[in-house]
Amino acid sequence: MNGFGRDGGRVVSGSGRDAVGLADVEQTPRLRSPDVGRSAVATRAEAAPLADVAPRVRPPGHPVVALTIAGSDPSGGAGIQADLKTFAALGGYGCAVLTGLTAQSTTGVTRVHPVPADMVSAQLDTLFADVAVDTIKIGMTTDAAIARTVAAALRDLRAAGRTPFVVLDPVMVATSGDRLLAPDAEAVLRDELLPLADLVTPNLPEAAVLLGVEPARDGREAADQARALRALGVGYALVKGGHLDSAESVDHLAGPGVGGVCGGGNGGTGAGRDNGDSGGGNRVGGVGTTGNGAVGDDLGEVSPGGDGVVALAAPRVPTRNTHGTGCTLSSACAVLRPAHDGWEPAVRAAKDYLTGALQAADSLVIGGTGTTSGRWQGHGPVDHAHATRRT
Ligand SMILES: Nc1ncnc2c1ncn2[C@@H]1O[C@H](COP(=O)(O)OP(=O)(O)OP(=O)(O)O)[C@@H](O)[C@H]1O
Numbered sequence: 001m002n003g004f005g006r007d008g009g010r011v012v013s014g015s016g017r018d019a020v021g022l023a024d025v026e027q028t029p030r031l032r033s034p035d036v037g038r039s040a041v042a043t044r045a046e047a048a049p050l051a052d053v054a055p056r057v058r059p060p061g062h063p064v065v066a067l068t069i070a071g072s073d074p075s076g077g078a079g080i081q082a083d084l085k086t087f088a089a090l091g092g093y094g095c096a097v098l099t100g101l102t103a104q105s106t107t108g109v110t111r112v113h114p115v116p117a118d119m120v121s122a123q124l125d126t127l128f129a130d131v132a133v134d135t136i137k138i139g140m141t142t143d144a145a146i147a148r149t150v151a152a153a154l155r156d157l158r159a160a161g162r163t164p165f166v167v168l169d170p171v172m173v174a175t176s177g178d179r180l181l182a183p184d185a186e187a188v189l190r191d192e193l194l195p196l197a198d199l200v201t202p203n204l205p206e207a208a209v210l211l212g213v214e215p216a217r218d219g220r221e222a223a224d225q226a227r228a229l230r231a232l233g234v235g236y237a238l239v240k241g242g243h244l245d246s247a248e249s250v251d252h253l254a255g256p257g258v259g260g261v262c263g264g265g266n267g268g269t270g271a272g273r274d275n276g277d278s279g280g281g282n283r284v285g286g287v288g289t290t291g292n293g294a295v296g297d298d299l300g301e302v303s304p305g306g307d308g309v310v311a312l313a314a315p316r317v318p319t320r321n322t323h324g325t326g327c328t329l330s331s332a333c334a335v336l337r338p339a340h341d342g343w344e345p346a347v348r349a350a351k352d353y354l355t356g357a358l359q360a361a362d363s364l365v366i367g368g369t370g371t372t373s374g375r376w377q378g379h380g381p382v383d384h385a386h387a388t389r390r391t
C-alpha cells in the first residue's frame with residue numbers, strides 16, 4: 001500500500017504494532033488526543049499564530065531540497081550519512097528516508113537489517129505530503145519489497161504532478177565485498193526503478209548484473225554498457241570505472257545530447273522530461289563545485305537512438321579512503337542537477353567535487369583507531385567537507 005495523498009496525507013500503519021507501540025495510533029498532531037504524547041513541542045505548535053494559511057513559496061536562491069532514500073552506514077563514509085554530507089557540502093538542504101540499517105565500519109559490513117517496507121512507504125508518504133523535494137538520490141534499497149515500495153512512491157509522486165530529478169545508484173555490494181542488496185531485488189531495480197530514473201550510476205559489476213552480461217574489461221566495453229543501459233528505459237547512464245586498474249579513473253556517460261551529440265526524440269527519462277522543472281516549485285541557489293578539473297573525451301559515437309557517450313577521466317588518487325565514492329558521486333549528481341543545464345554538466349561538476357574529496361581524503365584518519373588491535377586493512381571515507389572546513 002502506498003498512498004501519496006491518500007487519507008489526506010496522514011499515515012496509518014497497516015502492519016500492527018511497531019517497536020514503540022505507536023503503530024496503530026494515527027499520529028496526525030491536530031487529531032491526537034490531548035492526553036497522548038503531549039510535549040513542549042506540541043504545546044508551542046498549538047500556541048503559534050495561524051501562519052500556515054498562506055501558500056508557502058520558496059524565495060529565489062533557496063537551497064536545492066535533496067532527498068536521499070538509502071541505508072545507514074554508522075562509520076559515516078557511505079550510505080545516507082555520505083549523502084547528507086554531500087548535499088550540505090554542495091549547498092543543498094538534505095532530507096533522508098532510511099531503507100535499512102547496516103552494522104558497518106571501514107573494514108566491512110557485519111549485518112544488514114531492512115526497514116519494513118510499509119515503514120519506508122510511511123516515511124515517503126509523510127515527507128512528500130509536506131515537503132517538495134527538487135531532486136532524489138536512491139541508494140541501497142536492501143530488498144525487493146523496499147525497492148517496489150520506492151518505485152510505487154515515485155509513481156504516485158508523478159501522478160500528483162511532481163517530477164523531481166531522480167538518480168539511481170544501484171547499490172549491490174560494498175567496497176568491502178559484502179552484499180547490501182537481496183538478490184531478488186536486482187530484477188526490481190532493473191524493471192521498476194530504472195525506468196523511473198533520470199540517471200543511473202552503476203559501477204562495473206552492477207552494470208553487468210543489470211544487463212545480464214560479464215563486467216566490462218576496458219573503456220570501450222564500459223561505453224557500450226552505458227549505451228545498453230539506456231535501452232532499459234533510463235534517461236542517462238553513468239558507468240563508473242573506479243574498479244578498472246588504470247592510471248586515470250574513467251567513467252562513461254551515455255545519453256541524449258552527451259558530448260555535444262544532438263539527441264533524438266527520446267529526451268529520455270521515465271518522467272518524459274530531461275530538464276528544467278525540478279517539480280519542487282523553486283529554482284536553485286548556493287551550489288558550487290571545487291573545480292578539480294575532470295576532463296572529458298567525447299568518444300564521438302552516435303548510436304541509432306541518437307545517444308552520445310563521453311569518457312569522464314580524473315587522476316586516480318592513491319588513497320585507501322575510497323569508501324563511499326559511489327554514494328558521494330550519485331548524491332553530488334542529484335544535488336547539482338537543478339543548478340545545471342543538463343546531466344552532462346551536472347555529472348562533470350559532481351566528479352570534480354568527488355575528486356577534490358578524494359584528494360583531501362588522507363587528512364581523515366577514521367578507521368583503525370577503535371578497540372580492535374592489529375593492522376588496519378579498511379577503506380576510510382573521502383573528505384566531504386574538504387572545501388568548506390573551518391575547524
Ligand atoms: N582512487 C580513485 N581516484 C579517483 N577517482 C576514483 C578513485 N576510486 C574511485 N574513483 C571514482 O569514484 C567514483 C565511484 O567509482 P567506483 O567505480 O569505485 O564506484 P562504486 O564501486 O559504486 O564506489 P564505492 O563502492 O566505493 O562507493 C567514480 O567516479 C570513480 O571514477
Ligand SMILES: Cc1ncc(COP(=O)(O)O)c(N)n1
Nearest residue numbers: 071072078079174175323324
Ligand atoms: C549503507 C550503505 N550504502 C552504500 C554503500 C556502498 O558504499 P561502498 O561501496 O563504498 O561500501 C555502503 N557501504 N553502505
